Amino acid sequence: MNSRSAKRIDTTLGELIAAASEVAFEYSDNEREAYRLARLALIEMLKKASHPIDLEQEFGIPTRNHYLH
DSSP: OOHHHHTOOOOOHHHHHHHHHHHHHHHOSSHHHHHHHHHHHHHHHHHHHOOBOOHHHHHSOOOSOOBOO
8 A cells, every 4th residue: 555545535525625614714813814725725735636647648638737637
């Protein structure tokens, strides 16, 4: 078993958003800052969860971005 699969957590996107929002509101001084913090945290989590893909090889789509977001 590789370390990536050992860190896997089964959850829904809604649960992930709710958890990120809850923590962001605990550590923010106002609502706007909390939403921004939650947004940034979710973006980073999704980036790290993305699988590298060669779109040109797989689908014939030329791109400079090597991640499917």
